[in-house]
Amino acid sequence: MDQHNTIMDNIQNIKRRFGIIGNDPQLNFAIEKAVRVAPTEISVLITGESGVGKEVFPRIIHQLSNRKHGKFIAVNCGAIPEGTIDSELFGHEKGAFTGATQTRSGYFEVAHGGTIFLDEVGELPLATQVRLLRVLENGEFIKVGSSMVQKTDVRVVAATNVAMMEAIQKGKFREDLYYRLSTVEISLPPLRARKGDIHLLFRKFAADFGQKYRMPTVRLNEEAQQILEQQPWPGNIRQLRNIAEQLSVLEQEREINPKLLRQYLPTKTANLPAVIDTKKTDGDFSSEREILYKILFDMKADLHDLKKLTHELMNASTMEQAKEQHEGLIQKIYGAEKEKTTALQLESKVHTPTPTATYEDRFDYAEEVEEAETLSLQDKELELIVKALERNKGRRKAAASELGISERTLYRKIKQFDLDL
Numbered sequence: 001m002d003q004h005n006t007i008m009d010n011i012q013n014i015k016r017r018f019g020i021i022g023n024d025p026q027l028n029f030a031i032e033k034a035v036r037v038a039p040t041e042i043s044v045l046i047t048g049e050s051g052v053g054k055e056v057f058p059r060i061i062h063q064l065s066n067r068k069h070g071k072f073i074a075v076n077c078g079a080i081p082e083g084t085i086d087s088e089l090f091g092h093e094k095g096a097f098t099g100a101t102q103t104r105s106g107y108f109e110v111a112h113g114g115t116i117f118l119d120e121v122g123e124l125p126l127a128t129q130v131r132l133l134r135v136l137e138n139g140e141f142i143k144v145g146s147s148m149v150q151k152t153d154v155r156v157v158a159a160t161n162v163a164m165m166e167a168i169q170k171g172k173f174r175e176d177l178y179y180r181l182s183t184v185e186i187s188l189p190p191l192r193a194r195k196g197d198i199h200l201l202f203r204k205f206a207a208d209f210g211q212k213y214r215m216p217t218v219r220l221n222e223e224a225q226q227i228l229e230q231q232p233w234p235g236n237i238r239q240l241r242n243i244a245e246q247l248s249v250l251e252q253e254r255e256i257n258p259k260l261l262r263q264y265l266p267t268k269t270a271n272l273p274a275v276i277d278t279k280k281t282d283g284d285f286s287s288e289r290e291i292l293y294k295i296l297f298d299m300k301a302d303l304h305d306l307k308k309l310t311h312e313l314m315n316a317s318t319m320e321q322a323k324e325q326h327e328g329l330i331q332k333i334y335g336a337e338k339e340k341t342t343a344l345q346l347e348s349k350v351h352t353p354t355p356t357a358t359y360e361d362r363f364d365y366a367e368e369v370e371e372a373e374t375l376s377l378q379d380k381e382l383e384l385i386v387k388a389l390e391r392n393k394g395r396r397k398a399a400a401s402e403l404g405i406s407e408r409t410l411y412r413k414i415k416q417f418d419l420d421l
Contacts, residue, residue, distance in 0.1 A: 007032060018056055021204050022197035026189040030057070037184045038064035043136060045121075045181045046159040048188030051236030057186060058117035058157040067155055070114030073107050078120035085128050087144050096145025108141055108152045115155045121181065122162030122173060129174045132156075136180045156181065191233040191240060198229050201237060205244035216254045218247050224261045231265060382417050385410070389419075 011031050014020070020031070037044055038061045046054045055074070062072045080088050087096075091106030107116055118124075124132065135141050136156060140149050158181045167173040191198060202220065210217035220228060233239055243264050247256055384403060392398040400410040 010035065014060060018060055020053070020056060021201050022194055023200075024189060024194040024197050027194065027197070030186050030188055031060070033184070033186050034060045035064060037061065037186075039066065041155055042183045043155070043181050044157045044184050044186060045178075046157070046186045046188065047164070048159075048161065049190045049234075049236055050161045051238035052188045052190060053237055054159040054161075054188060055117075055119065057188075058115065058159070061157055062115040062117075062155075065115070065155070067114050071111050072115050072117070073111045074117040074119060075107055076119045078123035082125050085125065086131060089128065090131060090141045090143055092144035093146045096143075100145065103143075106141075106143065108135060108154055109150065111154045112152050113154075115157060118156060118158040120160060120162075121158040122160040122164060122167055124173075126172075126174065129177050133174065133177045133180060136177070191236040192231070195229045198233075198240065199225050201240055202228060202244050205241050206248060209245050209248035213249060215248060218244075218251060218254050218256055220256050220261070221258075223258045224256050227258050227261055227265075381413070385413055385417070386419070 008028075011028055014031055014035060015022075020027070034044075034057050044058075044061060046057050048054050058074065059072065062068060075089070077085065086092075087100075087104065087106065089106050089108055091104050091109055092100050094100055094103045118132075131141060135152065135154070139151050139153060141152060142149055162173075164173060164178050164182075168175045168178060191201075199220070206218045209215075235242075246264050247261075251260060253260060385399070388399040388402050389396070392402065396410055396414075397407050400407040403410065405413075
């Protein structure tokens with residue numbers, strides 16, 4: 001009994017020291033766990049929803065550890081861009097990348113002998129997770145742009161609101177890193193599971209804001225207290241604090257009744273049946289990269305159709321025959337207006353460049369990719385080739401350049417027309 005009382009007294013002292021409000025058994029158990037693990041060098045992972053107060057526990061662990069005189073650095077991993085996070089955590093050498101004008105020490109080097117708190121660790125890129133795993137295993141890291149291995153003595157405390165096992169199954173988080181971080185896991189309960197603490201927290205926030213804004217402290221009547229405890233609180237303590245601040249600043253009445261309170265609470269939305277399969281949607285297009293892949297595949301299919309039409313038109317004996325045989329393919333690629341434009345241009349037997357991308361302009365692009373011959377009319381083709389060769393005194397490379405075709409295509413045309421040059 002005496003030991004239990006000692007533990008509870010110790011927990012109450014910790015609450016006063018770090019400003020923790022509440023008497024929920026789950027909260028007390030989390031604090032007790034933090035106190036017991038603090039003197040060790042074990043890595044700790046703190047889990048819980050956003051807004052439950054995870055950021056307080058790394059400070060408890062650091063202050064009660066043998067590293068309390070060392071540095072404590074808190075890093076929000078989710079706020080650092082993916083391209084610079086390795087540099088922020090591990091440092092970089094001068095000239096390692098554009099803008100690296102001098103050598104810089106990373107957080108793991110600066111925090112040597114202390115504690116580093118990695119908030120939102122579930123947002124780390126996979127490449128950075130590999131580097132972090134190495135630090136946890138043997139204390140080694142390499143600066144960006146360097147080949148020299150450095151050592152650091154840092155205790156890592158991490159926190160996340162991500163469901164880690166789901167992230168591991170989706171390949172977004174390394175399983176081996178998870179088990180290295182979560183040697184001891186401290187789980188914090190959401191506010192809706194701490195109904196007895198909700199009014200205590202509100203009173204503390206209301207008193208703080210009353211003092212801050214030099215106003216009388218707002219109070220809830222009994223009915224308003226019951227309504228407050230029935231809320232789901234998806235934003236947890238952070239959301240409750242915001243409502244207490246709004247009431248303190250905006251309401252002239254200092255006693256809050258249910259009618260006034262409801263004006264500041266979020267409206268409930270009906271749980272309508274989902275039309276979209278959210279699981280499938282998340283799996284199909286969970287990132288911009290997958291959407292980009294889909295666009296590229298669509299472009300590849302369009303290019304394939306364009307190449308096919310080019311080949312068929314080149315082999316058609318007349319324009320009319322080409323139109324009749326491949327009207328559907330032309331319609332698919334260019335639509336009705338483009339088909340009309342194409343017919344007019346091809347029947348005029350003249351390639352007329354226009355400011356906008358026309359049917360023939362697109363074949364110029366396809367030719368550049370495929371090195372196929374240009375779409376000249378058959379009855380003019382021989383005449384143009386002969387003139388080009390004469391003007392360039394038989395130099396095939398120069399003639400091909402003037403005609404806008406490859407030298408290989410020109411050679412094939414010379415063989416096709418059996419030109420004696």
